[in-house]
Amino acid sequence: DGGITQSPKYLFRKEGQNVTLSCEQNLNHDAMYWYRQDPGQGLRLIYYSQIVNDFQKGDIAEGYSVSREKKESFPLTVTSAQKNPTAFYLCASLKSGRANTGELFFGEGSRLTVL
Amino acid sequence: GENVEQHPSTLSVQEGDSAVIKCTYSDSASNYFPWYKQELGKRPQLIIDIRSNVGEKKDQRIAVTLNKTAKHFSLHITETQPEDSAVYFCAAPVDYKLSFGAGTTVTVRA
Numbered sequence: 001d002g003g004i005t006q007s008p009k010y011l012f013r014k015e016g017q018n019v020t021l022s023c024e025q026n027l028n029h030d031a032m033y034w035y036r037q038d039p040g041q042g043l044r045l046i047y048y049s050q051i052v053n054d055f056q057k058g059d060i061a062e063g064y065s066v067s068r069e070k071k072e073s074f075p076l077t078v079t080s081a082q083k084n085p086t087a088f089y090l091c092a093s094l095k096s097g098r099a100n101t102g103e104l105f106f107g108e109g110s111r112l113t114v115l
Numbered sequence: 116g117e118n119v120e121q122h123p124s125t126l127s128v129q130e131g132d133s134a135v136i137k138c139t140y141s142d143s144a145s146n147y148f149p150w151y152k153q154e155l156g157k158r159p160q161l162i163i164d165i166r167s168n169v170g171e172k173k174d175q176r177i178a179v180t181l182n183k184t185a186k187h188f189s190l191h192i193t194e195t196q197p198e199d200s201a202v203y204f205c206a207a208p209v210d211y212k213l214s215f216g217a218g219t220t221v222t223v224r225a
Contacts, residue, residue, distance in 0.1 A: 024160035045212055048212055097211055
């Protein structure tokens with residue numbers, strides 16, 4: 001059963017702590033993306049990776065970091081430098097690295113709450 | 116995203132009526148325009164898309180129209196049903212990434 005798996009689904013963090021959100025896909029897709037979703041603001045791109053061992057900043061990368069050591073995995077670290085990290089985080093993948101080539105597949109999301 | 120504007124932000128329609136959501140984009144090089152539907156608590160899923168070489172595409176009760184000259188595209192839902200209640204996002208490619216609109220919350224009243 002192919003798809004994208006995000007974990008954890010819910011996460012609580014104290015201020016000043018780093019947390020890492022996991023994203024794994026078994027679709028054999030080249031490109032992977034991290035979006036942040038806040039009410040009324042749509043989906044904003046944090047980081048994206050078109051190929052293994054390469055990634056680029058999106059529109060709101062400050063306070064976040066990623067790695068792409070394997071094709072299947074694209075973890076996102078929310079660092080203590082992110083001023084307002086409470087949000088819903090969505091991981092997605094695309095078969096090729098070009099955004100106009102087809103459907104973006106999303107994971108079920110991770111909801112991060114900073115206490 | 117700032118490259119894609121979406122209106123309205125909320126839309127309430129009577130069951131059986133039509134719903135229309137409009138988006139404008141700024142990058143004239145954009146050539147692919149998808150629409151995603153996100154039901155409450157679920158992931159966004161593609162419902163229809165259109166490429167710049169056509170002006171309209173239909174799939175049962177949903178259709179998308181594209182006006183490249185004006186740089187806008189619209190989603191049309193006819194004969195709305197309760198299961199159409201969701202948040203709808205339009206998107207357009209900018210370089211190697213998709214830029215999303217802010218979303219439209221559609222509520223279908225019984």
